[in-house]
Amino acid sequence: MPQTHLHWHHHPVQQSQRAAMKGQRAFVLWFTGLSGSGKSSIAGAVECLLAERGRHTYLLDGDNVRYGLCADLGFSRADRTENIRRVGEVASLMVDAGLIVLAAFISPERAQRKNVRQRLPAGQFIEVFVDVPLPVCESRDVKGLYQKARAGLIIDFTGVHSGYEAPENPEIVIRNHQIDIDAAAAQVLDYLQREGYLDRSDI
Numbered sequence: 001m002p003q004t005h006l007h008w009h010h011h012p013v014q015q016s017q018r019a020a021m022k023g024q025r026a027f028v029l030w031f032t033g034l035s036g037s038g039k040s041s042i043a044g045a046v047e048c049l050l051a052e053r054g055r056h057t058y059l060l061d062g063d064n065v066r067y068g069l070c071a072d073l074g075f076s077r078a079d080r081t082e083n084i085r086r087v088g089e090v091a092s093l094m095v096d097a098g099l100i101v102l103a104a105f106i107s108p109e110r111a112q113r114k115n116v117r118q119r120l121p122a123g124q125f126i127e128v129f130v131d132v133p134l135p136v137c138e139s140r141d142v143k144g145l146y147q148k149a150r151a152g153l154i155i156d157f158t159g160v161h162s163g164y165e166a167p168e169n170p171e172i173v174i175r176n177h178q179i180d181i182d183a184a185a186a187q188v189l190d191y192l193q194r195e196g197y198l199d200r201s202d203i
């Protein structure tokens with residue numbers, strides 16, 4: 001039952017102070033794309049590059065959060081929306097704690113991703129579209145899920161029975177069938193450097 005008699009407590013230590021103590025700016029890199037497009041691989045490679053630069057990060061991965069935080073959710077439209085809402089809330093809390101968050105979720109609907117963007121301060125949500133054609137994702141099929149979906153053993157599989165809405169205005173587009181994982185991670189780092197996300201000067 002939603003609570004109605006609630007009051008927000010404003011606490012003295014703010015995000016800017018928490019991030020400054022870590023010597024960084026806080027933001028979310030939100031990787032969206034089909035299963036097998038390379039979201040987890042690129043997010044992991046970017047996290048390594050950030051760790052090498054001494055940045056404090058956390059990677060939220062679709063498969064992993066479904067073992068715990070979202071273990072009660074499946075892949076219906078309503079469950080995916082709740083999955084992204086919860087993960088968006090967690091990402092928002094982590095950014096408030098001063099972290100750089102990498103989130104790798106199919107997040108198939110524009111509205112789901114927009115809701116997360118709106119939960120974060122302006123400029124702290126960076127949408128990364130991992131743009132790989134379905135046939136390429138299907139040919140990779142590391143987990144054998146496309147094969148199972150085509151055989152009718154998995155229902156609601158994204159790209160097979162369930163839709164994916166490509167971002168209209170993502171900050172970064174990675175054509176991850178034309179470059180390797182290191183080049184994809186470097187593309188993200190270049191963006192962060194160019195746009196000042198890795199600056200320490202004015203924090």
Ligand SMILES: Nc1ncnc2c1ncn2[C@@H]1O[C@H](COP(=O)(O)OS(=O)(=O)O)[C@@H](OP(=O)(O)O)[C@H]1O
Binds near residue numbers: 034035040080105154
């Ligand atoms: N029906 C169906 N459709 C899509 N994906 C499926 C499905 N069933 C299981 N899986 C596995 O779950 C991973 C996607 O979970 P997400 O939390 O990212 O999905 S969503 O954002 O809620 O749509 C996805 O991981 P990735 O391949 O890394 O994307 C799959 O391993």
Ligand SMILES: Nc1ncnc2c1ncn2[C@@H]1O[C@H](COP(=O)(O)OP(=O)(O)O)[C@@H](O)[C@H]1O
Binds near residue numbers: 034038041176181184
């Ligand atoms: N740029 C790339 N070139 C070739 N293979 C890739 C590339 N990026 C990812 N892969 C491979 O594609 C498969 C799916 O990658 P993964 O990161 O698990 O995707 P997702 O998290 O989107 O499901 C893995 O076997 C991975 O090694």
